[in-house]
Amino acid sequence: MSRRLFVGVFESEDDTLAAVSASRRSGFKVVDVYAPYAVHGLEEAMGLAPSRLPWIVFLLGLAGAAFKVWFEFWTTAVDWPLNVGGKPFNSLPAFVPVTFEVMVLCAAVGAVISLFFVCRLFPSKKAVAPVAGVTDNRFAVVLEESDSTFVTSEVQRMFERFHAVHVEEQIEEAR
Amino acid sequence: MAEAALALRPPLIEGEKTPAQVTQDVCAPMEARPSALWWAALLVSASLLLLGVVSITYEIATGIGTWGENRTIGWAFDITNFVFWIGIGHAGTLISAILFLFRQRWRTSVNRAAEAMTIFAVMCAGIFPVIHTGRPWFAYWMFPYPNSRGSLWVNFRSPLIWDFFAIATYFTVSAMFWYIGLLPDLATIRDRTKSAWRRRVASFFSLGWNGSYRAWQRYEVVYLMLAGLGTPLVISVHTIVSWDFATAVLPGWHATIFPPYFVAGAIFSGMAMVLTLMIIARRLMHLEEYITLRHIDRMCKLVIATSGIVGLSYATEFFTALYSGNRYEQFVFFNRALGPMYWAYWTMVSCNVLIPLLLWVKRVRTSVAAVFVISILINVGMWFERFVIIVTSLSRDFIPANWFHYAPTGVEVATLLGSFGLFFTLFLLFCRFVPVIAVAEVKGVLKHGRSRPEFNHE
Numbered sequence: 230m231s232r233r234l235f236v237g238v239f240e241s242e243d244d245t246l247a248a249v250s251a252s253r254r255s256g257f258k259v260v261d262v263y264a265p266y267a268v269h270g271l272e273e274a275m276g277l278a279p280s281r282l283p284w285i286v287f288l289l290g291l292a293g294a295a296f297k298v299w300f301e302f303w304t305t306a307v308d309w310p311l312n313v314g315g316k317p318f319n320s321l322p323a324f325v326p327v328t329f330e331v332m333v334l335c336a337a338v339g340a341v342i343s344l345f346f347v348c349r350l351f352p353s354k355k356a357v358a359p360v361a362g363v364t365d366n367r368f369a370v371v372l373e374e375s376d377s378t379f380v381t382s383e384v385q386r387m388f389e390r391f392h393a394v395h396v397e398e399q400i401e402e403a404r
Numbered sequence: 405m406a407e408a409a410l411a412l413r414p415p416l417i418e419g420e421k422t423p424a425q426v427t428q429d430v431c432a433p434m435e436a437r438p439s440a441l442w443w444a445a446l447l448v449s450a451s452l453l454l455l456g457v458v459s460i461t462y463e464i465a466t467g468i469g470t471w472g473e474n475r476t477i478g479w480a481f482d483i484t485n486f487v488f489w490i491g492i493g494h495a496g497t498l499i500s501a502i503l504f505l506f507r508q509r510w511r512t513s514v515n516r517a518a519e520a521m522t523i524f525a526v527m528c529a530g531i532f533p534v535i536h537t538g539r540p541w542f543a544y545w546m547f548p549y550p551n552s553r554g555s556l557w558v559n560f561r562s563p564l565i566w567d568f569f570a571i572a573t574y575f576t577v578s579a580m581f582w583y584i585g586l587l588p589d590l591a592t593i594r595d596r597t598k599s600a601w602r603r604r605v606a607s608f609f610s611l612g613w614n615g616s617y618r619a620w621q622r623y624e625v626v627y628l629m630l631a632g633l634g635t636p637l638v639i640s641v642h643t644i645v646s647w648d649f650a651t652a653v654l655p656g657w658h659a660t661i662f663p664p665y666f667v668a669g670a671i672f673s674g675m676a677m678v679l680t681l682m683i684i685a686r687r688l689m690h691l692e693e694y695i696t697l698r699h700i701d702r703m704c705k706l707v708i709a710t711s712g713i714v715g716l717s718y719a720t721e722f723f724t725a726l727y728s729g730n731r732y733e734q735f736v737f738f739n740r741a742l743g744p745m746y747w748a749y750w751t752m753v754s755c756n757v758l759i760p761l762l763l764w765v766k767r768v769r770t771s772v773a774a775v776f777v778i779s780i781l782i783n784v785g786m787w788f789e790r791f792v793i794i795v796t797s798l799s800r801d802f803i804p805a806n807w808f809h810y811a812p813t814g815v816e817v818a819t820l821l822g823s824f825g826l827f828f829t830l831f832l833l834f835c836r837f838v839p840v841i842a843v844a845e846v847k848g849v850l851k852h853g854r855s856r857p858e859f860n861h862e
Contacts, residue, residue: 262617265423266588266847267624271617280625290633304548304557313559323561326644330569333637337577337630341584344626345611348619354612356591363615364592366423366847 231402233374234260235381236359237388238367238395242268245368248391249274252372257384260371263363282347286340293335297328359399367394374398416510416849418693423847427592430841433689435597438836441688449828456822459815460535468538470815476808477798480791481816482536485823487790488673489529490571490645491666492783494638495674496522497578500585501634504627510702512845513694517685518678519582520838524830525677526575528823533567535819563647570644577637581630584623587613588844642670649793656736656797659724665717672710672756673786679703679779681831683772685840694841697770704769707782711760714789718753732802740796744809748792755785 239245245268252259259275262268298321305311306318316323345351359369372384385396421429463470473480496518503511534540545551546568548558558565591613594606613619646666649657659665679700686695725737740749759781762768769775800807834840 263615264617264620265592265615266844267620268617268848272621275617277618277621280622282622282625283629286629300548301560305560308555309557311559313561316561320561326563326566326640326647327560327569329636329640330566330573333633333640334573334576337580337633340626340629340633341580344584344622348616348622350587350611350613350619352611353608356594356607356610356612356614358614361595364588364595364613365427 231400234359234399234401235372235374235379235384236397236399237370237372237384237391237393238360238362239370239388239391240367240394241392242368244391244393245370246270246274248370248388248393251387251391252370252384255387257379258373258375260373262371263358263360263367263369265364265366265368268368282340282343285343286336289339290332290336294328294332297331298324301327360395360397416513416696416698417846418696421693421850423850426841426843426846426850427596429691429694430839430843430846431593431596434593434836434839435599439688442832442836446829446832449825449832452821452825453829454822454825455818456825459818459822460531463535463815463819464540468536470813472811472813472816474808474810476801476806477795477810479536479794479798480810481812481820482532484787484790484794485820486529486532486536487645487666487794488787489525489532489823489827491642491670491673491786491790492677493522493525493529493574493578493674494642494667494670495678496520496525497574497581497634497638498671498674499678500581501631501638504631505635508702509849510699512842512849513691513696513699514678514682514703515845516582516585516838516842517681517834517840518674519578519585520834521678521681521831522578522674523575523582524827524834525674526571526578527830528827530571530575531823531826563644563651566644567648570641574637574641577630577634581634584627584630585842585845586838587611587623588615589839589842591615592843593839639667642667654797654801655730655732656740656793659721661717661720661724665714665721668710668713668717669756669786669789672707672714673783675703675707675710676779676782676786679707679775680783683776683779685835689835689840691841694846697772700772700775701766701769704763704775707760707779708763711756711763711782715757718757736797736800739800740792743796743800745792745796745799748788749796752785752788752792755781756789759785 237248239248242264245262245264249259249262249271253274253276262271262275264271301324302319302321305320305324310318312318358364359371360367363369370388372379374381381398388396417426471481473482496515499511499518500515503515534543537543546558546565548560587610590606590610594603594610597603597606643663643666646662650659650662652658682695682703683700686692722737725733728734740746759778762774762778768778795810799810
């Protein structure tokens with residue numbers, strides 16, 4: 230199913246934030262906003278739910294640390310106990326540094342891989358942006374023309390109130 | 405009052421830039437032909453790198469006997485170089501992770517280059533323990549994998565294994581942190597470049613980044629988490645490096661002060677190296693408006709703080725030795741300051757404690773030439789710090805019959821020069837092919853189109 234999109238292009242962060250807030254107040258559905266940098270406060274303006282990535286990372290870190298403690302115990306005290314300087318085979322305090330490092334490694338690698346996975350980023354992926362310049366100096370606010378209450382001229386006037394430099398309608402083909 | 409202070413505070417980036425100008429200013433030097441100066445610098449660095457390759461090849465083919473080490477002094481130049489480079493590698497993560505968590509927004513101008521420096525410094529550091537093993541082709545034995553030697557596992561109680569895990573993790577996490585930060589900038593290059601091969605490379609590595617805010621939101625979360633993980637990591641790495649020494653019973657090494665002492669020293673030397681490189685890069689790439697005198701001033705203040713901690717550690721070590729009543733411990737410290745290698749000790753003290761005192765003077769902090777010279781002297785001093793700790797402690801330990809002296813051979817000096825060659829070759833290539841300034845992050849601290857005060861923590 231294809232959908233009709235309404236794109237407003239802005240040149241400053243303040244205008245973009247104001248336009249997004251105004252669109253949501255008027256009851257329009259903000260599909261996405263394209264920005265050259267992470268604009269602080271846009272998250273709230275767009276009404277995005279907080280990311281759940283921290284939980285994934287926490288669990289991965291925990292799993293990595295748990296595995297490493299078990300592995301160090303198993304190799305040092307079970308599989309082939311070696312007497313090193315008369316120290317106990319299961320010397321837990323000595324396992325702390327490596328466990329910490331493996332926890333950080335698992336959490337960090339997990340964070341990056343989950344980011345790529347959740348955002349569907351992969352090598353050589355074709356970048357699709359509604360207008361050119363969103364990686365340079367343009368901000369694009371994309372609204373969905375969801376129902377009959379969407380009056381194009383009204384939205385256009387609203388965007389122009391926030392100094393939109395360009396406004397256009399696009400048809401997004403079904404994915 | 406607060407509003408007045410905010411209004412009066414000068415911008416982080418000079419010249420009232422717009423986002424488009426930032427893109428242009430950072431990307432233009434990469435798209436132009438390299439200057440003659442760049443070629444000359446690359447030629448010198450690549451020659452040094454070649455020297456290093458030759459000397460390491462010779463050492464591996466012949467044996468560790470090509471070095472000046474002996475049965476008394478088993479760690480000398482190689483481990484000094486290792487600790488020196490790994491210390492330099494700490495500033496990048498300090499700037500990118502710790503200063504990020506502290507919301508020090510001035511970091512945006514220097515973090516990219518500092519992170520690159522970290523990665524290259526860790527690469528240089530990694531070479532030394534591997535060749536020091538004498539049989540570098542067995543370096544993979546450090547990894548605990550099921551093997552045909554009865555599955556003989558590595559000794560997880562050994563600080564050397566901790567070190568292996570720390571360095572490997574640090575390298576991986578730093579490289580990922582750097583790449584994640586680079587992602588939006590690669591997309592910027594992809595969208596603006598005219599050269600076909602550059603676009604192809606940029607679109608491969610930019611992973612289809614299109615500036616969608618749904619991606620930006622998660623990106624910011626991941627960046628924050630990497631910073632949060634990187635902060636304890638950077639402290640753990642040099643702590644573990646210091647345990648390589650502190651867990652031994654040797655006087656001069658066996659000290660509980662070592663972890664904070666080493667971490668402060670690492671940040672100190674790393675900041676000095678960042679200053680050296682940034683002063684060169686801002687001149688070479690014409691980035692004076694991005695890396696301003698205020699950035700240099702901030703970094704100098706970090707240098708002052710860490711230099712103070714290092715100086716305090718030197719004094720504490722002496723006091724602990726005197727107060728311990730342990731004759732061996734006392735002897736080591738008198739030997740450091742007044743023994744045959746007194747010159748190394750006093751080079752260390754003057755470069756690390758006395759000369760940085762000049763930075764308390766604002767006139768010195770705002771003179772680029774003075775800061776450049778001081779930053780190089782600090783690097784010399786920090787190299788000598790590791791040399792003093794390692795060599796003087798080993799050369800005269802408990803029994804005078806064991807005492808011996810140490811002098812580096814040509815091969816060792818050539819290997820050290822080679823590591824500088826590797827470092828600077830990589831850094832020059834980085835300046836040429838990767839945006840030296842984090843474009844997307846700098847756009848976020850411009851005054852352009854922003855009315856909200858966001859600078860109250862910078």
